[in-house]
Amino acid sequence: MAIDNYLPILLFIAIATGLACTMLAVSWLRGKRNPYDNKNAPYECGFDPVTKEPGKFDIRFYLVGILFVIFDVEIAFLFPWAVSLGKIGAAGFFSMVLFLAILTFGFIYEWMKGALDWE
């Protein structure tokens, strides 16, 4: 694919950026501003969304996240394999099978270890 095909995307990015900037600029230039405390508050009622100490995340979020990344990378390897499967033949097919087998062992390991349970 030639790079020209991405021209619409570039235009889209340019227009989106331009539009956002224009809107901000116009409202900043034209709007009336006389702020006071209650007006600046993000919500009329409820608690403040910005606190000094955010509640600490459990490390299990991180574990699930990193396991997700690993399988995400695995998926990224599946794309080129899927599109060129016709050309690479049996060797290519079994090479992917081996790759998936290695990761399946990893999957069995993490399943048995209880890393996927959420207590």
Add this chain to the structure above:
Amino acid sequence: MITMLDLCFYMFGLTLIGSVVTVFLARNTVYSVFALIVAFFNSAGIFLLLGAEFLAFVLLIVYVGAVAILFLFVVMMIGADEPLKKKDLFKNVRGFILAAGVMVTEIIVFVTGKFTLPSATIMGDGDSQISNTHAIGEVLYTKYFLPFQLVGILLLIAMIGAIVLTLRNRTGVKRQKAKDQLQRKPSDTLELKDVPIGQGVKTK
């Protein structure tokens, strides 16, 4: 002459450098992560300019979609209580400055008099009919069989590492045990008793 491509390249490049500098100068770690996401987007743009479409989109999927979110988790986990003080940013860097100084000197010595500003060109198979993804797919699984399997082993190690380092079995927490739960019979937990009238049942 500056073409449209050059313009795009320098735009992406300058934004990339700017956002990377923001990553380590921002005193609030959440801002650092957002600057990092901007950096990922811009490097994806540069990959596109180079004709590496597949890499560009993998970068978006893996890095913006997953890794940046992980970074956010970590930032949340650490808890961005207090932004760093400005003077703390440059503490304990004498060794780094020394190493960086040696590197920069060597680069300057090597490069002096040879520097030319390159112009952006599209590399790779500009005129060939097959797409980037096809081109990668045709060699990755056969010619580069060994590196491909090594990637698999690396991912396996990453999995082991994540589990070894973060998984703690807490005691006193009830876990779901599907097998035990399904095999539960009424007789295990229920006890039926005839209650004579007027006497009640003694509890243990």
Add this chain to the structure above:
Amino acid sequence: MIFNLLTILPELSLVLASIFMLIVGVFKEKKQKNAKPVSRAFSLGIYIAFGIFFFAYFYEIWVSHKFHGFSFDGLIASDRMTVIGKVLVLIAASLWIGLKTNSTHAAVLRAGIKVYEYPILSLMVLVGAFLTIASNDFLILFLALELQALPLYIMITSRHESQHSSEAGIKYFIFGSIATAFVLFGAAFLYGYAGTTNFSPFANLLFFTSESVYENMWLDIGFLFLMMGLMIKLAVFPFHSWSFDVYEGSANVQVAFLITVPKISIVFVLIRLMYGPFAQLVPMIQPYILWLCVASIVWGAVGAIKQQNIRRLLAYASVHNIGFILLPISIGSFEGLQISIEYLTVYTLSLIGFFIGVTSLHKDGMNIDKISDLRGLWEHYPKIAILMTICLFSFAGIPPLAGFWVKLHVFRELIKAGMIWPTIIIAFASIVAVFYYLVVIRNIFFEKSESKLSKDTIRFDILMIIGSILALYPLYQESLLRIIEYSLYTV
């Protein structure tokens, strides 16, 4: 294709063994908590199977020389130099794997490493080191370096009780990643120059190129970054600062692994790069490597004087010795290469001997941490004391021992190349270095201890062999040099 597999037979067997171990282990652990999933019989089986595979590999490559050259489309090199590298890595690593049959198993447990994945990870480090030595392509080099480093990060961080462990792990991780990033960056530039990631075409390309290689900026920068990345991993002088904290925060058994295995493999990669594809560029970078080596020899000698912690001391000693190992390579002659590998061998043997002693000892149930913890060794275990002293004297380069002869060879080679000033400087630095080895020896022999030193089962046989090699080095020297020479002719 199937014949190609022979050239990675040791790696293949290790990967299969560790995956098998992983799955068996997790099922066993599920069945009963705190089970020892890797049983004695099982690890013995692994040893035997690996021994057979490694011997097959050794026989085919070294003796019958049938699969000499490259396999996997030139990604993997298989010549005698890779064999000698792999054997050296195997010698360095075999004691510290952490399998149950290891004599160091008790030390591993004492260090607070309770996860059963530990031996699996150390086997993976071994795979990474083997592949690093055999790599003939930047793709493989990068992946193998990662494969070698990633399990090490996990191993170092896996001591849950120790805070130092996490600190060391994070530091090692960050610096390792930076080093790999430099290697990748350099490889990208070199790819941009040559259009290939394989090492082999570079030699022809650089030799027959019409323009002078000094003219091409991208080539120079690429090579420079590659070298810097590898030097960060080796902890050569200005890039050394990570190693002290990392070693201090790790357990003794881990340091024994960390200080030898990755360094041996990276020295072999450096040799392959500097004598093969990039030989044309070496004269350009040679003065820098020379002076960085001299600086790290001096720094390692001077900085170690004040150290109390034994692992920190060894980190300085490693900076000091890496300088000696790289100096002969930077000269660029065939003899220099030979001497560098000789030095590496002697250095590895001395380290193993020293660590066998240190890891088998403990004081009040704690591993040896400070130099003063070795007090009273002579009173309680005179045999260990003498053998450890031989290793330390060999480090220091005291005359009849191996360390003296190899240092002498380095000096001789430097003088032959006409480098008088570096020789004088490193001679003074190695005299300074003798001082801190003597501090350790004073603690072993002449200081009284307050609390009792005890020991685990210790591999006296191996310690005796190492001690005798180091003490009677002139007897072995000729044959060692001939083996190295023989292995290098095919590169």
